[in-house]
Amino acid sequence: MTEPPQPPNQPPTPSGYGHLPGPPQQGYGYPQGENPYAQQPAPGHQQPYPQQPPTVAAYPAHNLQPPAPGTPGAPGMPPKKKLTLIVAASVAAVLVLGGVGYVAFGGDEDPKQPVAQESGDAKPSASPSVDMGDGSGPGGNQQTDLNAGRKQGEDKVLWLKTTKIDGPGAGVPAKGQWVVGDTVAKTVDKTIKGYAVADGKEKWTITFPAKICGTTRATTDDGKTVVMYADGPSDTANCNQIRMVDLKAGKEGWSKEVAKESAFDMFLDPSLAMTGDVVTVNRLTRATAFKISTGEKLFGSPSEGCVPGAYAAGSGKLIGIATCNDADMTVEIQDADPATGKKTWTYRLPKGWKVSRVYSVDPVVLHLKNASSKENSVVVLGPDGKQRTTLSGEGSFSTECSMSYDDSLQGCATAVADAGTLYLPTKAAIGKANEIVAFDLTTGKAKWRVPAGEGRTLEPVKAANGQLIAYRKAEANTGGEVLSIPADGSTPTALLRHPSGPSAPIESSFYSPQVDYADGRFFISTSRLLAQDKDEKLLMVFGK
Template sequence: MTEPPSPPTPPNQPAVPPGYGHLPGPPPPSAYGFPPQGDNPYAQPQPGQQPGQPPQPGQPPSAAQGPYGQQPQPGYGYPQPPTAPLGMPPAGPTPPRGRTQLLVTASVVVTLVLGTGAYFAFAGGDGDGKKPAAAGSSAPVTQPSGSPSVDKGDGKGGNGMSDADLNSGRKPGEGKVLWMKTNATELPGGGGDATGQWVVGDTVVKSLFKSLIGYGVTDGKQKWKLDFPAKVCSTPYQTTTDGKVVVAFMNGESEQASCNQLKMVDLKTGAGGWTKEIPKEGMFDIMVTPSLAITGDTVTASRVGAASAFKVSTGDRLFGSNVPEGCSPGSYAAGQGKVVAVATCADGIEELQGTDPVSGQKSWTYRFPQGWKVSKVYSVNPLVVDVKERDKSLRSIMVIGPDGKQRSQLSGEGQFTPRCDDPIVDRPLQDCWGIVVDAGSDTIVLPTEGVSNELVAFDMGTGKAKWRTPAGDKRVLVPLKAEGGKLYAYNSAADKATGGEVVSVPLGGGKPTTVLHNPSGPAAPLENSFYTPQIAFADGRLFMSSTHITGEGKDEKFLMVFGK
């Protein structure tokens, strides 16, 4: 077998790109060291394709495909948010910023500072989410459904206030607080993490310290609670089509305990399934907190130096780190029916590999030029990756086709800030939100940086901007999901006395329409004071929950739900 040609030599980089770290227009095809669009000498032919022939056209996305192009699924779930604000401190000078390439700040700060002074980190996209209305459908998404539940909880509201108290100051046309929960779990010093959130049918599920808790979406009454022997330490943002999830928990409570225990849970009923220890994949398998991702009946568990895949339904191991000779194991990214692997080879070149989610077999390989690496994966199908140059802090967002060939690089003016758990560290791959990738319209939507920002939609085929929508004065607009031919986004309040809102924008472009305006009055300061919350908009309801509970106050807010 002949050796592949050497990757193209990157041209000299500009000392400082014009316009404060971004380019005013599209770069030339190889301006940042990448092959021209569509040219990947390392791409492997697909089955049935002869070498040298063009790839077979991929399956066109269905109009009913959800955001990120995934097959419709019932659960809304989100990546693990950080336990500290991502951005500037409340006072003091603005942090220094590195040079950027095209769209993303140079891996330093990911800032979302609301006009109210609160710090938000928004969960974006649907994961492998609930089945949306078909593109162009008039099916309403603001008429909620769901059934009442049997209350098994404490029945408390928020900050000693009833739901009526919370809604006492709302104005005509505003929505209301449907219900609010405060923490009733006894926590150790330092509190407990509450990273997982999923909306599955008529149940919203939150993880908290050593348990998962399911609440009825209509009334907030506790439906079930599943306790673990030690704290839950890692959660995926996707669920299976039938509402199941796999979470990781510690193998003990000592300081030497590892996050290596997996458990399957039915989120609709709270029933616990199989439990399994993640096996070591080799001597370089450092069992730090694994990053979990689900697609179909496969869950991947990636850590430093190794990755494994298991069958969600049974817990059986499907495959481990499967990399070419001379390459070191990397991480898996999974979702929307696909898995991709990232591996670093002995020559220092990083590879991105299309991977079968059942067998682990590789279907194509994309080798990056020397010095470039994958930083984050924003979507697996369509495949959208954030790549960076190791030494010069240059970055770009690339769209790669199903044949492993580059489709485009995004280009346009602005500093764009997807929200990531850890903007400094490149792993885990799938810890970012605040970016929506919609296969049906071939569109990526990103927020620009800072207060009074914009949403910008890009064409995935050309990489060029299609439309822009402003947030408004002293507000921050962050995309949440695409559904029914529309983009849904959360627009923060301009001050502490008013509530935020959910707006929709046609994916083809147009003026934003307010879908839900959260109430003024006593509820507004509570909404605006959430610390790095998770946010989901599902079935006409806005879910906002804490990702870390301090345990210092008896009425510490935990989960707040808004609707009409």
């Protein structure tokens, strides 16, 4: 197969570039019905709120496409037919990345028991509720027993939080979710609320002047994060205000407006990246860095040369994605000093190649795309910025990142990396199951595969203590599971088995869910609310 031309002063590219164009990306979908907590959308059902195609792509250098308006069956919709493992053995050893999320279709087969071993450890630690109000804050406000009919070996729903809000016809965003100590915090429109992880009792509320329009999953070691909000209530308001929030204490810190770096600096679809005491505000053509503790501006994008429009951050590192002012508008990867933004090395991509996602910053793992040829590649860079390898393996891998639609540079929640391994879920064919594939970041080869089991979908959540934490997604009549997969890919251990009674249709139908596993508890919440002045499920927590 033909390799793309090499960038200047770079080593030869190992094989592994995919040459199969992916299908069109899926759009948003949202379930609706008499029971807003558990109703399943009918096959082919048109989603109830108007679609919101972005006005422009997030970053020219990222080559990201907006979802197709009105497309049903988007990521986060409840799976409704059994899926079984499929890998085309005859496919060449090339990592083929499609441009579509997981798609679910209707069916009514009986669920099968999970292929995993039970474990008695990973029990949640005690977490007392600290109500900062008058003691009347609601707890887990479910009206039915979600643990009714719980089978032997199944764990519990600890609580379900619902909310009632009246908003515009397109609904309101609710993307932010953080678990910090004994608190889980969740955004809804203009507010962040903190809840006790043990019982769901409301601890605090922070209200912003206008809607929250940008968050990051990251927090500092002491539980602080930075949130973006609009500069006014109108639909045309700019998303250019930032505020530091102490999630442990439930208190606001500094706030400021992010000034334009140039006349062409546009705050369209901005995003945030955090590492250490540094946060960057990424937007269309520029990026600005601030000190989280004080709000002090550290640096902005240069006015000439290769200009970063976004940074990826983590593990004390900052990686810039810059567009160069040359005839081909080539893209340059930059290792930047988090305090000054100064480059320590650069890696120039060949003509026509863009960065779609950054899966890891230490080591640097990039998903690259060529819009003209429809080629994809996942490239690993060494600590000196030189190309180490490209990933190769049989199967089809989703670029839509399934669980939660997020087109930011580091928004792929289901691509998880540690120091030596990248874990990716395969994209299953209709009626088949998927698997998680572990890729060695030194060789680029697949080390092992763990199948989801008949009729299920398995997705990485986080890598911790030499093991991978994965979520086996719920179905309408089968609860989800949290699994621990050993470093060698051997038999998974079930950390939590969620009930298959009345809670399963609720768990399986969260819209584009945000998920996390911390201290023996599993958290799942919606990313958007219909906001039709009716109770809707917001946040659900499982544990022992």
